[in-house]
Amino acid sequence: MTNKNKKHIVIATTIIILVVALLIYRYYIPDMKPKKQLTPASVEYTYDDSVTSSQLAEYNARQDWQLTLVNNDTPICENCSVILTALDNGQAVDCRIYPQLQKMFDDARSQGIYPTITSSFRTAEDQQDILESKYEHYQKIGYSDKKAKAYAEEWVAMPGTSEHELGLCVDIASGDSRVTNQEVWDWLAKNSYKYGFIERYTAEKQDITGIIPEEWHYRYVGEKAAKEMYENDLCLEEYLQNMS
Ligand SMILES: [Zn+2]
Numbered sequence: 001m002t003n004k005n006k007k008h009i010v011i012a013t014t015i016i017i018l019v020v021a022l023l024i025y026r027y028y029i030p031d032m033k034p035k036k037q038l039t040p041a042s043v044e045y046t047y048d049d050s051v052t053s054s055q056l057a058e059y060n061a062r063q064d065w066q067l068t069l070v071n072n073d074t075p076i077c078e079n080c081s082v083i084l085t086a087l088d089n090g091q092a093v094d095c096r097i098y099p100q101l102q103k104m105f106d107d108a109r110s111q112g113i114y115p116t117i118t119s120s121f122r123t124a125e126d127q128q129d130i131l132e133s134k135y136e137h138y139q140k141i142g143y144s145d146k147k148a149k150a151y152a153e154e155w156v157a158m159p160g161t162s163e164h165e166l167g168l169c170v171d172i173a174s175g176d177s178r179v180t181n182q183e184v185w186d187w188l189a190k191n192s193y194k195y196g197f198i199e200r201y202t203a204e205k206q207d208i209t210g211i212i213p214e215e216w217h218y219r220y221v222g223e224k225a226a227k228e229m230y231e232n233d234l235c236l237e238e239y240l241q242n243m244s
Contacts, residue, residue, distance in 0.1 A: 042124040043165050044081040048095040051083055059083050060096060066196070066222040068166060069240055072210050075160045082167050084121055091120040094167035097196075097220040101170065104195035113187045116175025118216070121167035124159040131156045154212060169200065169219040185215040193230035196223040205235040 048056060070076050085095040093101060108115050122130070134156050138148035163169040174184045189199050200219040201211040221229065221236060229239050 043076060045084055048083050048085050066220055070163045072161050076165050084167055091117045093120050100195045108187055113184055114176035114179050115172045115184045117170045118173045119171035122164040124165060127159040127162050163219055169217060171216045172218055173216055192218055193226040196220050196226045198226050198229050208235055208237050
């Protein structure tokens with residue numbers, strides 16, 4: 001083989017390797033992990049025992065905070081901040097929803113229903129971690145990277161688009177073997193509106209909310225709105241639309 005031929009073979013091999021590497025990068029690597037889509041401005045948070053009483057009073061006096069819409073099309077506010085109340089089991093919620101949440105749980109317990117909170121306030125990073133675990137779960141049970149990503153995103157809101165990042169909602173399950181999750185959820189579906197909470201994602205409203213049914217996810221909207229939404233069978237998106 002002449003030196004000239006050898007040179008041609010080296011050049012051709014290099015080009016082939018580069019093209020293959022480019023194709024792998026373009027079609028394979030980007031699907032390996034969900035895209036990082038952290039919200040540009042994560043919610044700042046502090047706890048109610050570390051703010052002054054006047055800061056707390058100002059926070060409580062804000063208007064219409066309980067009707068803040070967060071969904072796939074409406075990301076959480078930029079540069080917003082929340083004041084949280086820490087709960088006994090390591091969970092935390094917006095301090096303004098705490099009194100009614102406590103009342104709802106006390107009343108449920110007095111009626112033989114024993115709810116517990118399984119998820120509440122989350123940072124954008126928490127939300128990203130949940131999304132990635134779900135994605136890895138689907139990969140492990142054999143879905144292609146693309147399908148695993150799509151299913152994970154169907155189940156878990158992208159960071160920046162979850163109400164959990166505002167501390168205005170809680171995921172609830174049974175906290176006692178005497179009652180099933182379903183019994184807890186049935187009680188909540190019937191009674192939560194009296195305390196200002198709504199079942200946020202129902203099967204009937206999936207087309208509007210864009211979220212698959214979540215019987216455990218309860219969102220605080222205030223007693224007035226919750227009652228109207230319960231009685232007129234409206235989801236938050238419809239309620240806000242009607243108001244405008
Ligand atoms: Zn939830």
